[in-house]
Amino acid sequence: MTQTTKSSPGRPRSIEVHQAILQATLDLLAEFGYQGLSIEAIAARAGVGKATIYRRYNSKEELIAEAIECNRPQLTIPDTGSLWTDLEEVHKQAAELDLSPLGRQTIAMIISLASTIPQFAEIYWKKYVIPRRKAASIIFKRAKARGEMSPDVDPDLICDLMTGLLFKSILFQPETEEIKSYMRRALDFLLQGVTSKPSQ
């Protein structure tokens, strides 16, 4: 179905151009936010014609989507042998990722776009929700196998509650450190009845 090494006739699309477009997009995004981000400016910044962009993406949103998608690093799922140290690790990673300046900007924008363009909801779902749900699922499964956790806890629910709280915090709480501790407190609360937490 898909041709693997089929090369179409004519000049191939330049990889440098591709990169330049994405980089320019991210630069301008970081500098001016989603508002004040024009295709015209991206083209100028990348030293590229507008048509070259439209040949690759059908809309501004698609372009931004790919720019974010390519740029966003992945979570690695820890396996320390203990539920709480695993969670600690995930919590640390997520905080680093999401609460950095660029991270906050990005999430805010994903949210913003998801609320208007359905296609973004999907991207977000794939790149953000699923990995976290998967991480939670794996960590919880291991914890259940170790008997650290009640077997009927729904990892997705926990994960969604935490993610929702994160969103809300990112939008409405400017203090990063407060978000971290509030999230931490929420996690403790959510798991208090269903796990055997070690005495700290």
Add this chain to the structure above:
Amino acid sequence: MTQTTKSSPGRPRSIEVHQAILQATLDLLAEFGYQGLSIEAIAARAGVGKATIYRRYNSKEELIAEAIECNRPQLTIPDTGSLWTDLEEVHKQAAELDLSPLGRQTIAMIISLASTIPQFAEIYWKKYVIPRRKAASIIFKRAKARGEMSPDVDPDLICDLMTGLLFKSILFQPETEEIKSYMRRALDFLLQGVTSKPSQ
């Protein structure tokens, strides 16, 4: 010191016009969403000159802000004598309010705008977060007094978790009914360990 009946000179601003503008804004918002909401269309729909809008609001955002602020109905805090029926009632009210077509659109837009315009974060905070936190606080206090609930539960935390989840669901879950049942499940989970739930 305070002038009670001070009236500026010149023709006073028409209240009908004011209302027409806000109504037109809400109508078009419900119909086309935030994108595709132009001042020109609002003016045309309201049967009003553009200048009349710009005389009142300096930007589209300001206008939308007031439209939402003026329109949004308030929650009434129930007092049925039982924690769970109270929650049932609040849950029903919130669902009706937030998950109606206009409600979803409005929330999505507030979220979207809050990420870029601080003023919107405030509106959301005042019109959404505070009332819900207050409702939760009162209901929980009564429940604690009745001994239905552990006294050290933080109502704000519960409320924020639920709000965050709602929020996330509205953005990424198109099925209204599924959101309702998922929210219901989340509430059960959150309160399972801290209350004496009646057998259903």
Add this chain to the structure above:
Amino acid sequence: MTQTTKSSPGRPRSIEVHQAILQATLDLLAEFGYQGLSIEAIAARAGVGKATIYRRYNSKEELIAEAIECNRPQLTIPDTGSLWTDLEEVHKQAAELDLSPLGRQTIAMIISLASTIPQFAEIYWKKYVIPRRKAASIIFKRAKARGEMSPDVDPDLICDLMTGLLFKSILFQPETEEIKSYMRRALDFLLQGVTSKPSQ
């Protein structure tokens, strides 16, 4: 037919206001020309409401017409006893009148408006053409009586030729002094064959 002292009931229109409006109109006309002359600016300058202007005039043109008509000083027809000193005097008066900044602006504007608004053509005719023709007619008649001039010269033709030239010069010749000397030369040429010019 006309009632002389009939006064309608109610407060009579203020004369000061009337004057202030006309003066403001002339001021702004001299300062900004016909373009850039807005009713709003006139009202502001005169310290008057717009309605007060529209109560008196149905259009900007009507207002300007009256402003000019009321303001324009008249030529006085000299009688020095000699054709050439009479002409000298008329020439001097007209130059002073027409080539002052306000004079140039006014003429330019009348010309400009005359092409579209018939009413302005009439103003020009009454305020510019007729007085000059009359002056020329009287001066020439006296000159003919004195035998200084051939009796079959048409004063209107001379006058119209001079007026047309002035007209053209005002539009296309910025240098006031050059206009004066060119007009002078034209006058000499026009009368050379039909008068006995004194040796200068």
Add this chain to the structure above:
Amino acid sequence: MTQTTKSSPGRPRSIEVHQAILQATLDLLAEFGYQGLSIEAIAARAGVGKATIYRRYNSKEELIAEAIECNRPQLTIPDTGSLWTDLEEVHKQAAELDLSPLGRQTIAMIISLASTIPQFAEIYWKKYVIPRRKAASIIFKRAKARGEMSPDVDPDLICDLMTGLLFKSILFQPETEEIKSYMRRALDFLLQGVTSKPSQ
């Protein structure tokens, strides 16, 4: 010095569009006059975006200038061998050109615009005054060579006097035929003393 086949990069400006704009301008001008001539209407009539017009012209005046400039036919200088038949011919041409309905409109507008926008004075000067002065100059030079005319007559002065009279007549005299005969009479008068007019 001059690049013959220099072509700037990018899509070249469309000639059809150019023509359509100018044609629409002239059409609307003839239909509604200078007042009531909006860029928006021109754009709509030409089937063109407003930006496309503003890319070419910085103002309505510039556009009108070019529309007129491109449209206005030139005089041809006759050479019949006789001053009076030459003048006859020029007179006929000018009458046909200037006193046609479009001609009157155009001249009125040139005058109108020249009085407010200096740039128009220049256009008029180049397209209107200079050609006529040149024609007069050539015809008179030939006449002087033939001995039909006194050698010290200034052709520019004659020409300007006639032009000025034409202007004045066009603005204030609605009857075309009367203008023609009056102009004819003026010409006779101007040249009576300086030429040997053939007996008619």
Add this chain to the structure above:
DNA sequence: ACGTAACCGAGACGGTACGTCAGGTCTTATC
């Protein structure tokens, strides 16, 4: 003397056109 009718300032009102800007499509010449 006092009511009332027309005046006055201020400025809001529905409009029209302005000149600008960006979006997304197209047409060149060049690589």
Add this chain to the structure above:
DNA sequence: GATAAGACCTGACGTACCGTCTCGGTTACGT
């Protein structure tokens, strides 16, 4: 055939005035 450049149509932007319409307040007559 992809690219850089940039012209093209579309449509919304925010501004400036237009001419009309309320407002609250002020004269000056006519009873």
